[in-house]
Every structure is written in C-alpha cells, then in structure tokens.
Amino acid sequence: GNSVTQMEGPVTLSEEAFLTINCTYTATGYPSLFWYVQYPGEGLQLLLKATKADDKGSNKGFEATYRKETTSFHLEKGSVQVSDSAVYFCALSDQRGGKLIFGQGTELSVKP
Amino acid sequence: DGGITQSPKYLFRKEGQNVTLSCEQNLNHDAMYWYRQDPGQGLRLIYYSQIVNDFQKGDIAEGYSVSREKKESFPLTVTSAQKNPTAFYLCASSIQGQGWGGYTFGSGTRLTVV
Numbered sequence: 001g002n003s004v005t006q007m008e009g010p011v012t013l014s015e016e017a018f019l020t021i022n023c024t025y026t027a028t029g030y031p032s033l034f035w036y037v038q039y040p041g042e043g044l045q046l047l048l049k050a051t052k053a054d055d056k057g058s059n060k061g062f063e064a065t066y067r068k069e070t071t072s073f074h075l076e077k078g079s080v081q082v083s084d085s086a087v088y089f090c091a092l093s094d095q096r097g098g099k100l101i102f103g104q105g106t107e108l109s110v111k112p
Numbered sequence: 113d114g115g116i117t118q119s120p121k122y123l124f125r126k127e128g129q130n131v132t133l134s135c136e137q138n139l140n141h142d143a144m145y146w147y148r149q150d151p152g153q154g155l156r157l158i159y160y161s162q163i164v165n166d167f168q169k170g171d172i173a174e175g176y177s178v179s180r181e182k183k184e185s186f187p188l189t190v191t192s193a194q195k196n197p198t199a200f201y202l203c204a205s206s207i208q209g210q211g212w213g214g215y216t217f218g219s220g221t222r223l224t225v226v
Contacts, residue, residue: 034214043118043202043217044155056214089154097146099217100206104154 002027006090006103013110019077021106023064026071031092033057033066034100037071038087047075047088060089080110115223118218125226127191133188133221142208144186145202145215148172149200158167158201161186162208190223197209198225 007022023029032051036044048057053068062077073090090103116137125131135144143162146160147155157170161180175194180186186205190197204215 032214036214036217037219041222043219044204044215045217046214049214091214099157099160102155107152 002031002092002101003099004090004092004103006058006088006106008079009087009105009107011106011108013080014109015078015082015112016079017110019075019076019080019084019090019108021088021090021108022056023073023075025051025073025090025092027092030068033064034091034093035062035064035075036089036091038089038105040086044089048076082110082112085110116203116205116218117191118201118217120173120221121219123221123223125223127225130191131223133190133201133223135171135186135188135218136184137186137205137216138184139205140183140218141205141216142183142204144180145175145204145206146170146178146186146188147202147204148200148226149220155202158188197223199223 003026005024007089019078035047037047038044038110048059050057050066056065064073066074087105087107093100119134145160156172158176159178160180161167164183167180168176177189186197200220202220203218
C-alpha cells in the first residue's frame with residue numbers, strides 16, 4: 001500500500017542554517033505530494049505541494065521537488081529562522097482523490 | 113473567510129463520560145476527516161466521510177463514533193469505551209475526488225481526561 005517515510009527528528013539548527021528534511025514515498029501511479037507545517041498547539045497548514053513529476057513546490061522560502069525516479073520529495077530552505085520552528089509533515093494523495101497518507105512528522109527547532 | 117472551525121479548543125472529560133467534539137466547515141467540501149495526534153507522534157485516522165449520511169472507519173475507530181447529517185458538520189463523539197482518550201484531535205476537509213488539493217485543517221481540540 002501507499003506509505004510515506006520522513007527522517008526522524010528532532011532536527012536542531014542555528015538561525016540562517018540550511019535545512020533539509022528528507023521524505024520518501026511508496027505509491028502506485030502518480031500521487032500528489034504535500035508538505036504541511038504544524039506550529040505548537042495548532043492544526044496543520046499546507047506549506048507547499050506538487051502534483052506531477054519534476055514539479056517544484058515553493059512557499060515562504062521553502063522548496064521541494066517531486067522526484068519520481070528516487071520517489072522523494074525532500075523539503076529544503078536556504079536560511080532558517082527561529083519562527084520556522086515547528087513540526088513538518090510530508091503526505092501523499094493518489095489521483096483518485098483518496099485519503100492523504102502522512103509521514104510521522106519531523107520536529108524542527110531553530111536556535112538564535 | 114472560508115475555513116474549518118473546531119470547538120471547543122480545550123475539553124475536559126471525567127472518566128466514564130461521553131463527550132462530543134464539534135467540526136464545522138463552510139468550504140463546501142464533500143469529504144471530512146477526524147485524526148488523533150498524541151505527543152511527539154504523527155496523525156492517526158479515526159473516521160472519515162466522503163458524502164452526507166455515509167462514513168467509514170479509519171485505523172483507530174474503536175471507542176469513537178461520528179455522524180454526517182449535514183455537509184457542513186462532522187461531529188466526533190469520544191465514548192467511555194475509549195480507554196485512553198487524552199489527545200489532540202484534528203478535523204480536516206477536502207474536495208472529494210480532487211486529491212491534488214490536499215486537506216484544510218481546523219485548529220484542533222485538546223481533550224484531557226480528569
């Protein structure tokens with residue numbers, strides 16, 4: 001069945017460091033891929049998405065490229081800020097519009 | 113503004129009581145979902161509904177019940193049969209059949225057993 005695997009956290013970085021959070025997936029067909037962010041005590045917010053191979057999703061300085069050959073959708077940011085501290089979830093949805101499958105989440109902590 | 117409203121934000125339950133968590137959306141979305149989140153863990157699907165008057169069990173439905181009498185509303189009841197109900201509960205919605213759109217989430221309800 002479909003599944004999503006994220007790198008384990010917590011990830012701790014200094015402000016202005018480069019961020020990568022790895023996400024790989026297993027799915028049949030051509031799923032859509034998403035990154036969600038959850039700030040403490042809140043619900044999840046859609047950060048970015050990509051719907052087909054080689055698409056790059058981007059938002060607020062974050063980027064992720066849909067790599068079908070490596071079944072990956074790694075999240076990157078060139079210079080993190082303290083305000084980026086949150087839990088990040090990778091997810092996929094099949095083309096039929098079925099349920100999203102979430103990874104286990106990766107906690108990011110950015111220190112000043 | 114369209115969105116999903118969950119209420120209450122905090123809820124306290126005595127052991128043996130049933131409690132109902134509210135989830136209302138004005139996005140005209142067909143599908144709605146309930147997730148449970150425990151500290152430091154990911155999301156686990158409790159129930160979902162793709163259309164009014166129909167719903168399906170998710171991965172951890174035991175001890176929970178739902179109804180979908182209106183398109184806008186998908187309340188979750190945590191029954192006394194749920195042995196460990198303390199958790200953060202998230203409601204979400206989506207346009208059915210358009211998985212590329214992803215989900216819209218509410219801000220969550222934190223349930224604590226006292």
